[in-house]
Amino acid sequence: MNKLACYVGIDIGGTRIKAGVVREDGQILANTAFPIKLDAGREEGLAHLYAVIDRVIAESQARDQIVGIGIAAPGTMDIPAGIIFHPFNLPGWQNLPIKQLVHERFQVPVVLQNDANAAALGESWLGRAQGTSSLAFWTLGTGVGGGIVLNGQVWEGAHSHAAECGHMIIQHEGGPRSDHGIHGSVELYAGSLGLKRRCREALAAGAKSSLRARIETEELTPLLIAEEAKKGDALADRLIMETAVYLAIGTVNIMHVINPAMVLFGGAMTFDQHESELGRRFIAKVREEVKARAFPIPAQRTIIDFASLGGDAGFIGSAGCIRSHIKRLHHEV
Amino acid sequence: MNKLACYVGIDIGGTRIKAGVVREDGQILANTAFPIKLDAGREEGLAHLYAVIDRVIAESQARDQIVGIGIAAPGTMDIPAGIIFHPFNLPGWQNLPIKQLVHERFQVPVVLQNDANAAALGESWLGRAQGTSSLAFWTLGTGVGGGIVLNGQVWEGAHSHAAECGHMIIQHEGGPRSDHGIHGSVELYAGSLGLKRRCREALAAGAKSSLRARIETEELTPLLIAEEAKKGDALADRLIMETAVYLAIGTVNIMHVINPAMVLFGGAMTFDQHESELGRRFIAKVREEVKARAFPIPAQRTIIDFASLGGDAGFIGSAGCIRSHIKRLHHEV
Numbered sequence: 001m002n003k004l005a006c007y008v009g010i011d012i013g014g015t016r017i018k019a020g021v022v023r024e025d026g027q028i029l030a031n032t033a034f035p036i037k038l039d040a041g042r043e044e045g046l047a048h049l050y051a052v053i054d055r056v057i058a059e060s061q062a063r064d065q066i067v068g069i070g071i072a073a074p075g076t077m078d079i080p081a082g083i084i085f086h087p088f089n090l091p092g093w094q095n096l097p098i099k100q101l102v103h104e105r106f107q108v109p110v111v112l113q114n115d116a117n118a119a120a121l122g123e124s125w126l127g128r129a130q131g132t133s134s135l136a137f138w139t140l141g142t143g144v145g146g147g148i149v150l151n152g153q154v155w156e157g158a159h160s161h162a163a164e165c166g167h168m169i170i171q172h173e174g175g176p177r178s179d180h181g182i183h184g185s186v187e188l189y190a191g192s193l194g195l196k197r198r199c200r201e202a203l204a205a206g207a208k209s210s211l212r213a214r215i216e217t218e219e220l221t222p223l224l225i226a227e228e229a230k231k232g233d234a235l236a237d238r239l240i241m242e243t244a245v246y247l248a249i250g251t252v253n254i255m256h257v258i259n260p261a262m263v264l265f266g267g268a269m270t271f272d273q274h275e276s277e278l279g280r281r282f283i284a285k286v287r288e289e290v291k292a293r294a295f296p297i298p299a300q301r302t303i304i305d306f307a308s309l310g311g312d313a314g315f316i317g318s319a320g321c322i323r324s325h326i327k328r329l330h331h332e333v
Numbered sequence: 334m335n336k337l338a339c340y341v342g343i344d345i346g347g348t349r350i351k352a353g354v355v356r357e358d359g360q361i362l363a364n365t366a367f368p369i370k371l372d373a374g375r376e377e378g379l380a381h382l383y384a385v386i387d388r389v390i391a392e393s394q395a396r397d398q399i400v401g402i403g404i405a406a407p408g409t410m411d412i413p414a415g416i417i418f419h420p421f422n423l424p425g426w427q428n429l430p431i432k433q434l435v436h437e438r439f440q441v442p443v444v445l446q447n448d449a450n451a452a453a454l455g456e457s458w459l460g461r462a463q464g465t466s467s468l469a470f471w472t473l474g475t476g477v478g479g480g481i482v483l484n485g486q487v488w489e490g491a492h493s494h495a496a497e498c499g500h501m502i503i504q505h506e507g508g509p510r511s512d513h514g515i516h517g518s519v520e521l522y523a524g525s526l527g528l529k530r531r532c533r534e535a536l537a538a539g540a541k542s543s544l545r546a547r548i549e550t551e552e553l554t555p556l557l558i559a560e561e562a563k564k565g566d567a568l569a570d571r572l573i574m575e576t577a578v579y580l581a582i583g584t585v586n587i588m589h590v591i592n593p594a595m596v597l598f599g600g601a602m603t604f605d606q607h608e609s610e611l612g613r614r615f616i617a618k619v620r621e622e623v624k625a626r627a628f629p630i631p632a633q634r635t636i637i638d639f640a641s642l643g644g645d646a647g648f649i650g651s652a653g654c655i656r657s658h659i660k661r662l663h664h665e666v
Contacts, residue, residue: 076630134491148590150483157592158467161631168586169626172503172579182626246505253501257481257590259490293502293515297409298494 005326006065008053009319011115012036012073014089018311019052021060022319026126030059031312042092050105068109068326069102070318072118079160082112109329113321115139115314117154117163119307120147121324122317123264128308134260137307138165138247139267144187147317148258153324166191170249186250190243192222192269199225199239209235222269230278237278240271244282248289255290255298266307273306338659339398341386342652344448345369345406347422351644352385354393355652359459363392364645375425383438401442401659402435403651405451412493415445442662446654448647450487450496452640453480454657455650456597461641467593470640471498471580472600477520480650481591486657499524503582519583523576525555525602532558532572542568555602563611570611573604577615581622588623588631599640606639 004024011018013036020031034052037045057063076085082099103110113121120129120137129135129149139145144166148155155162166187169175175184176194188194199220203212210233214224228236251263265286271279283306291299309316337357344351346369353364367385370378390396409418415432436443446454453462453470462468462482472478477499481488488495499520502508508517509530521527532553536545543566547557562569584596598619604612616639624632642649 132491150488155483155591157631158465158594159592159630159634161588161628162590162592164589164592164628167589167628168501169503169582170505172582174507249502249505253586254590255494256497256500257495257587258488259492259495259497261491295494295497295500297492298490301492 004065005067005323006060006062007319007323008057008066008069009315009317009322010049010053010069010071011118011314011318012049012071012087012090013115013314014074017049017052018315019056020312020315020319021056021062021066022126022316023062023065024323028312028316029062030056031315032056032059036089038089040090040092042096045090045092046101049102053102053106066108068111068322069106070111070113070118070320070322070325071098071102072113072115072314072318072321073098074115077112077114077160079112079114079156082110084112109322109326111318111322111325113154113318114147114156114160114163116145117147117156118317118321119266119309119313120149120163120317121154121320122309122313122315123266123307124149124152125320125323126309126316127313128264128305129262132261132303134258134262136163136165136251136254136258136260136263138250138263138265140190140247140265140269141267142192144191144250145267148260150258154321165250165254168250168253170246170253186246189246190250194246195222195225195239195243195269196220198242199235202235202239207235209233211236226271226278230276240278240282241285244285245289248286249293251286251290251304252293255294255302259298260302262303262305264305264307266310266313270306279306337398338400338656339393339395340652340656341390341399341402342451342648342650342655343382343386343402343404344451344647344651345382345404345420345423346448346647347407350382350385351648352389353645353648353652354389354395354399355459355649356395356398357656361645361649362395363389364648365389365392369422371422373423373425375429378423378425379434382435386435386439399441401444401655402439403444403446403451403653403655403658404431404435405446405448405647405651405654406431407448410445410447410493412445412447412489415443417445442655442659444651444655444658446487446651447480447489447493447496449478450480450489451650451654452599452642452646453482453496453650454487454653455642455646455648456599456640457482457485458653458656459642459649460646461597461638462595465594465636467591467595469496469498469584469587469591469593469596471583471596471598473523473580473598473602474600475525477524478600479587481593483591487654498583498587501583501586503579503586519579522579523583527579528555528558528572528576528602529553531575532568535568535572540568542566544569559604559611563609573611573615574618577618578622581619582626584619584623584637585626588627588635592631593635595636595638597638597640599643599646603639612639
C-alpha cells in the first residue's frame with residue numbers, strides 16, 4: 001500500500017481550517033483542524049496556510065506519495081483559474097490567486113473548489129453517496145448552500161456558480177425579502193436566519209411556546225429551537241417541520257432540473273440526523289413532501305438522506321477534487 | 334465528403350413525425366414531415382415509422398453512410414433502455430421497446446431521447462448554442478418543457494427525468510393549482526394554459542381589452558393574445574410580459590442549480606422571436622428580470638436568447654443524440 005497516491009485536502013471555513021491527507025484507497029492518513037487567523041493579512045494568512053499544509057503532510061508520514069493539493073473555500077471564486085474573489089471572513093484575501101501561489105510553494109498540482117461543492121464530492125467519493133451516478137447536496141447552516149456531483153465530477157457551472165440552490169425562488173410573490181431585494185428564496189425560509197425569523201413572527205403572533213421564556217435570557221438559535229422541539233414544544237417542532245417542507249420544495253426544483261440519483265442534507269442544521277427522533281422526523285418529512293410534489297418516477301426512486309461525513313466532508317472532498325483533476329489529466333476518467 | 338457518417342433523426346410529435354438525415358459536418362441531406370397516424374395501433378404505427386425511416390434514408394441518397402438512428406418522442410420513458418412508457422398521443426405504444434425494435438429492423442445503433450432534450454442537443458450541435466459548454470433550453474407550448482446539454486451531451490438524469498423545468502415550483506403558497514394538485518409551477522403560470530387562465534381572470538376582473546370582443550367569436554389562444562399585443566392592446570401585452578417574468582424566475586432557478594453558459598427559448602410560443610417587436614421585448618424582459626434576481630456573475634454572463642432551429646431542432650437533435658452515442662462508443666468524446 002505504500003505506493004498509493006495521496007492527496008492533501010484543505011477546507012477553509014468560517015472559524016477554522018480543516019486539513020487532511022487522503023490516500024487513493026480512501027484511507028485518511030491525517031486529519032487536523034487549525035483555528036483560522038481572521039485578522040491576518042494576506043502574507044501572514046498565506047504563511048499560516050502553508051504551515052498547515054506542511055504540518056498535515058508531516059502528520060501523514062506519506063510525504064513522498066503526495067501528488068496534489070485541493071483547497072476548498074467559501075465565497076465567490078473563479079474555480080478553474082483558482083482565484084478567490086471575496087472570502088467573506090478573510091478580507092486580506094480578495095482576488096487571491098491561491099491555486100498558483102500554493103502550486104509555486106509546494107510544486108504539485110493544486111485545485112481550488114467551492115466548499116459546498118467539495119463537500120458534495122467528499123460524500124460522493126467516500127461518504128453516503130459512494131457509487132451513485134449523480135448527487136445534489138444541501139449544506140444547512142447560516143446560509144443554505146449546495147453542491148452537485150455528476151458522473152463523479154463536481155459540476156461547477158459555466159461561471160463557477162452552480163449549486164447555489166439556496167437562492168432558488170420558491171415564492172416569487174409575497175415571500176420573505178433579503179437585504180439584497182431577493183424575494184422568496186429557499187434560504188430566506190430554511191436558512192438559520194429564516195428559521196429564527198419564522199420563530200419570532202410566530203411568537204409575535206401570540207403562539208404559546210417554551211421558547212418564549214428561554215429567549216428572555218438566551219440568544220435565539222436553531223440549536224435552541226431544536227432543543228425545545230425535542231422536549232415536545234409544539235411551535236419549535238412546527239418550525240423545524242416547516243423547514244423540511246421548504247427544503248423539500250427546493251429539492252423538487254433540483255430534481256426537475258437535474259434529476260439526481262440522490263439528494264443529501266449536511267451541515268450544522270441537520271438536527272443530529274438519524275441519531276435523534278427529531279432528525280429522523282425531519283428527513284421523513286422532507287421525503288414525504290418531495291413525494292407529494294415531484295414527478296412520480298423520480299419521486300419514487302430518488303434517494304433522500306443525511307450526508308455521512310459531517311465536518312470532514314470538506315477536506316475529504318477537496319482531496320477528492322485534486323484526485324479527480326489528476327485522473328482527468330491522465331485520462332483515467 | 335462522400336465518406337462522412339450520416340445520422341437519421343426522427344422527432345415524433347403530437348400531430349406529425351419530422352424526419353431527416355444529418356451528415357457529420359452538419360449538412361442536412363433530407364428533411365421531411367409526415368402526418369402521424371394517431372389512431373394506428375402498435376403494429377401499424379411501427380410499420381409507419383419504419384416506412385418514414387426508409388423514405389428519409391432514400392431521400393438522403395446516402396444509404397451507405399447511415400451509421401445510426403436517433404428517435405425523439407414526448408412523454409415518460411426510460412432513455413437508456415429505449416422504452417417509451419406513456420406516449421400521450423399514441424395509446425398503442427405504451428411500454429414500447431422502440432430502440433430494440435428499430436435496431437432489429439434497421440441493424441444499426443439506435444437511441445431514444447426525450448423530445449425537448451433532443452431539441453436542446455440540436456441547438457447545441459448546429460443551432461444557437463453551437464460551441465457553448467452548457468445549455469438550458471426551454472420549450473414553450475401547451476406545456477413548458479426543457480432540455481439540458483452539458484459538455485456536449487444531453488443530461489438525462491438518473492431516471493430519465495432531467496430538465497422537467499416547467500414543473501419547478503415558483504409559488505408554493507397560493508399559486509395556481511393543476512389537476513394533479515401541484516401548486517405554483519412555472520408551467521401553470523407560463524404555459525399556454527396558464528397564459529389563457531391569466532387572460533380570463535383579468536377579463537373577469539373587468540380589464541379593458543380588445544381581447545374581450547375577439548373571444549366572443551374566436552377561441553382564446555396564445556396566438557390571438559400575441560396578435561392583440563402587437564396591435565397595442567395593453568392587457569395582451571401585459572399578459573405576455575408577465576409570461577416573461579415567470580420564465581425569468583424559472584431561469585434564475587435553473588441558473589442557481591446548473592449555472593449554464595446559455596439559456597435558450599424555443600417552441601411554438603416564442604412570439605416570432607427576433608422577427609417581431611413583441612418577441613424582442615419578450616426576450617429583453619426575460620433578460621432584465623433574470624439580471625434583477627440572479628447572482629451578479631451569472632446574471633452578467635449567462636447568454637439568454639431564442640433558439641434558432643425552430644421545428645427542426647428535434648430531428649437534428651435526435652440525429653445528434655445517435656452521433657454522440659456512437660462517438661462515446663468509439664471513445665471520441
